[in-house]
Amino acid sequence: MISRADVDHVARLARLTLSDAEAERMREQLAAILAYINKLRELDVEGVEPTSHAVPLVNVFREDEVQPSLPREAMIANAPEPAGELFRVPRIIED
Amino acid sequence: MSAVATAAGYEVVIGLEVHAQLSTRTKMFCGCSTTFGAPPNTQTCPVCQGMPGTLPVINRRAIEFGTRTALAFDCTVNASCRFARKHYYYPDMPKNFQISQYEEPLAEHGGLEIDVAGGGVRRIGIQRLHLEEDVGKLVHEGTLETAPSSLVDYNRAGVPLMETVSQPELSSPEEAAAYLRAFRAVLVYLGVCDGNMEEGSLRCDANISLRRRGATELGTKVEIKNLNSFRNVQRALEFEVIRQAAALDAGERIVQETRLWDADRGYTRSMRSKEFAHDYRYFPEPDLVPLELDLAFVERARAALPELPRAGRRRFVEQYALRGAEAATLTGSRALAEYYEATVGAGAGPRPAANWILSELLRVVPGDDEQAVRDSPVSPAHLAGLIRLIDDGTISGKIAKSVFDKMAASREDAATIVGREGLTQVADSGALALVIDQVLAADPKLLADWKSGKTAAENAIVGQVMKATQGKANPALVRDLLKEKLSKT
Numbered sequence: 001m002i003s004r005a006d007v008d009h010v011a012r013l014a015r016l017t018l019s020d021a022e023a024e025r026m027r028e029q030l031a032a033i034l035a036y037i038n039k040l041r042e043l044d045v046e047g048v049e050p051t052s053h054a055v056p057l058v059n060v061f062r063e064d065e066v067q068p069s070l071p072r073e074a075m076i077a078n079a080p081e082p083a084g085e086l087f088r089v090p091r092i093i094e095d
Numbered sequence: 096m097s098a099v100a101t102a103a104g105y106e107v108v109i110g111l112e113v114h115a116q117l118s119t120r121t122k123m124f125c126g127c128s129t130t131f132g133a134p135p136n137t138q139t140c141p142v143c144q145g146m147p148g149t150l151p152v153i154n155r156r157a158i159e160f161g162t163r164t165a166l167a168f169d170c171t172v173n174a175s176c177r178f179a180r181k182h183y184y185y186p187d188m189p190k191n192f193q194i195s196q197y198e199e200p201l202a203e204h205g206g207l208e209i210d211v212a213g214g215g216v217r218r219i220g221i222q223r224l225h226l227e228e229d230v231g232k233l234v235h236e237g238t239l240e241t242a243p244s245s246l247v248d249y250n251r252a253g254v255p256l257m258e259t260v261s262q263p264e265l266s267s268p269e270e271a272a273a274y275l276r277a278f279r280a281v282l283v284y285l286g287v288c289d290g291n292m293e294e295g296s297l298r299c300d301a302n303i304s305l306r307r308r309g310a311t312e313l314g315t316k317v318e319i320k321n322l323n324s325f326r327n328v329q330r331a332l333e334f335e336v337i338r339q340a341a342a343l344d345a346g347e348r349i350v351q352e353t354r355l356w357d358a359d360r361g362y363t364r365s366m367r368s369k370e371f372a373h374d375y376r377y378f379p380e381p382d383l384v385p386l387e388l389d390l391a392f393v394e395r396a397r398a399a400l401p402e403l404p405r406a407g408r409r410r411f412v413e414q415y416a417l418r419g420a421e422a423a424t425l426t427g428s429r430a431l432a433e434y435y436e437a438t439v440g441a442g443a444g445p446r447p448a449a450n451w452i453l454s455e456l457l458r459v460v461p462g463d464d465e466q467a468v469r470d471s472p473v474s475p476a477h478l479a480g481l482i483r484l485i486d487d488g489t490i491s492g493k494i495a496k497s498v499f500d501k502m503a504a505s506r507e508d509a510a511t512i513v514g515r516e517g518l519t520q521v522a523d524s525g526a527l528a529l530v531i532d533q534v535l536a537a538d539p540k541l542l543a544d545w546k547s548g549k550t551a552a553e554n555a556i557v558g559q560v561m562k563a564t565q566g567k568a569n570p571a572l573v574r575d576l577l578k579e580k581l582s583k584t
Binding site: 009013014015052053055057058059060061062063064065066067068069070072075076081083085086087088089090091 | 119120121125126127128134135136137138139140141144152153154155156157158175177182183184186191234243244245246247248249374376378379381383384385386387388
């Protein structure tokens with residue numbers, strides 16, 4: 001079962017501020033999702049190799065050749081708060 | 096400074112994590128250019144910005160470079176490996192996760208030989224080598240403390256980064272610096288990284304702990320970030336040894352934490368730990384299929400390995416009869432080793448070639464800067480030409496030094512400068528005899544001393560003749576003329 005403390009922890013890692021009501025709603029939804037996923041545990045996977053991919057492919061590469069980048073204006077246009085050539089983000093506190 | 100800890104009865108235990116930007120043309124997972132110094136945010140695309148619906152694709156050359164490095168460090172290249180997502184929310188990562196490797200790195204279990212104090216060699220173990228993507232660069236407005244906001248340039252986000260973690264086997268700040276030097280030399284030889292620490296192509300974090308001499312358990316370790324030069328690695332670790340020894344002496348406990356090296360102020364300071372909650376929630380990157388590097392791929396990479404610095408050093412000692420320290424300097428960078436061999440190849444003797452490079456060339460060209468050595472104003476062929484002029488007696492060794500400086504300034508060859516400036520050694524015995532007579536006539540005491548057979552007087556006369564001819568006299572010929580003259584009197 002997912003607890004309120006779990007929700008607060010994950011929210012902090014994701015830099016999200018949740019109100020009490022929101023946190024409770026998230027807890028309920030996450031609990032429902034996890035309960036659904038838990039159904040998979042009912043499967044008998046004895047003798048099945050763990051895998052991270054369903055497709056039987058390995059070694060998919062591209063050659064080291066330069067492709068055009070997106071124009072800066074187009075990229076910056078998506079920024080909530082552009083600053084000339086740069087993206088502006090809230091102050092980073094390191095100490 | 097390790098002397099301080101030694102005196103206090105502590106053993107220093109250091110491990111280094113080195114991040115090297117690979118010299119690929121494009122990023123790890125997209126075709127954006129990796130050129131350093133481009134205007135901010137001009138080298139990004141929807142893939143490296145993490146736009147929904149985009150898919151990363153692995154750069155083949157990055158895998159080749161990683162494999163090449165792993166083999167040079169004597170690592171086992173894993174037959175299968177995969178990428179993983181490392182989650183953390185920080186504005187230097189547009190995706191809010193970094194594609195890295197976790198449980199299945201590219202390679203493991205290697206080692207690197209370093210020179211240690213007293214002339215010995217130690218092999219420092221390498222735990223693992225893995226590939227990941229670099230992050231963007233944060234620029235702060237004003238000082239960090241007062242900045243109202245931070246600015247981000249994402250050109251660097253997605254550049255291939257190779258992380259190599261050593262075993263905690265380095266036992267002093269000096270050894271840590273030696274490890275980093277040897278590490279850099281190998282990467283530069285391999286051509287997988289330009290090794291430019293100022294531009295951040297090579298970055299280093301260190302783990303350091305102290306324990307009572309003889310203790311078997313490791314002490315609490317502290318991680319130091321931001322070590323961007325050989326000197327700073329050593330200084331930061333020296334500071335930390337003293338800090339930790341003093342704390343332990345005072346009966347304090349060392350806190351496991353991340354500290355930032357402040358090169359300007361010369362100390363490490365604690366970074367607030369809650370900003371770096373180590374809860375990365377790794378899981379296999381679903382957008383990238385695993386790698387299975389077969390034996391043929393690995394063996395091809397092994398066959399393509401160039402001679403590495405230490406092997407080159409041994410060969411230089413044997414083949415050219417150089418001293419160990421000379422060979423070490425000449426093989427300190429691949430470009431310099433190539434320069435030396437090109438000079439010898441152009442006809443210069445191995446001994447004078449080494450002397451000229453070590454004493455003169457390295458005065459005008461920084462030996463650890465590959466590009467600067469390749470662009471040297473005095474080419475190997477020109478240096479060999481200069482040495483030839485000395486060998487055949489056209490110019491004196493003394494004049495040769497000033498010719499070298501002129502060559503470095505003008506990029507001309509030695510013969511051109513010597514011819515134009517009339518620097519050819521005076522080997523005309525008639526002309527020299529005349530100069531000798533003038534010198535002796537001007538200094539009767541010298542004449543008397545010389546006649547009484549004083550060696551110092553002969554040397555003084557040769558010196559004055561050299562001076563009178565602006566260094567162009569052939570000193571051996573002057574001595575012969577003096578002997579002849581003395582025998583006649």
